[in-house]
Amino acid sequence: MTEAHKNLALPALQKRGRDRQQSLLDAAEALIVERGLEGFAMADVAKRAKAAHGSLYQFFASRTAILVTLHARHIERLKAALAGASAMLKAGSARPPPKVFLEAYLAPLQAFMEANPAYRILRLGMPEDWEGAGQEAALDSGLVTELTNMLAWLAPEAPAATRNLSAQILLQVVDALFVLNVSDDMKAEATRLLEMYLGDLAGRYAGGAFGEIA
Incomplete structure (x- = not known):
């Protein structure tokens, strides 16, 4: 040759x-x-x-190498799904209502969990000091930053610290909903409460109205 x-x-x-x-x-x-x-x-x-x-x-x-590599594949797929959701929100010219904002993030998470059932098992079953822990921390940090930036579309006048705290709350609640695989009724109730929370945030810092962003 x-x-x-x-x-x-x-x-x-x-x-x-x-x-x-x-x-x-x-x-x-x-x-x-x-x-x-x-x-x-x-x-x-x-x-x-x-x-x-x-x-x-x-x-x-080793088996551990397989698990770590598999989890890394999950992380990349999850990041891609959420990046797509963010791109869709950013592409809009109008500030999305809380329900639309929330659905944009919940829908890809739901689809990811259904397509990657082993992710939940890995998250809950591996020790805290395993090699994937650092990937989880980096992912969570990146999602908080992304959500903090996106919340500016709902409440552009809100202080960055308030948006960051709200992003952390959203991430923790949504993480519990999907990783712990709670019942559909509990998901629906948690989603309703999150929507109310986002509506309150938007009402306090964005004048309570939704429309074109200057």
Whole structure:
């Protein structure tokens, strides 16, 4: 094989490697949902992915490595979902009512949780000092910053400290709703209370009216 052919083959090999890694992560996620964090071995992951046992170790040195990588994939998907929600709100020319603002964040979270059921198990079942803890802290910090900025659309005159505190409250309540998998009735009631809270914030600092932003 010539050097030029090697260069052409490299991207294909890299893609196959990425595809194989993703199939292994998909297999691990399915096993976590079925059996929990401790209910499977490395051999089970390889068998579920229809991969050679030895090839698994080319990508992951241990079960912990699989769990950390899987969680990192969850984090990236969650960040992308929420970034899309933020972009939609920013694209609007009018300040969104509290209900629209809240739905814009709850909808992608709900869709993410339904598409990634192992995320909840990982969040609740891993020790606090595991490698994913830092990812969670960074994600939460980024979401608070994003929500703080977005709350300026609801209450542009509110002090930054007030918007930051409101963002933290929103994040903690929504996190509990989805990660703890509370009942639909409780979600509906919590959503109603959050909508009231945002309405009060907007009324106090934005003159109580919604419309075009100058």
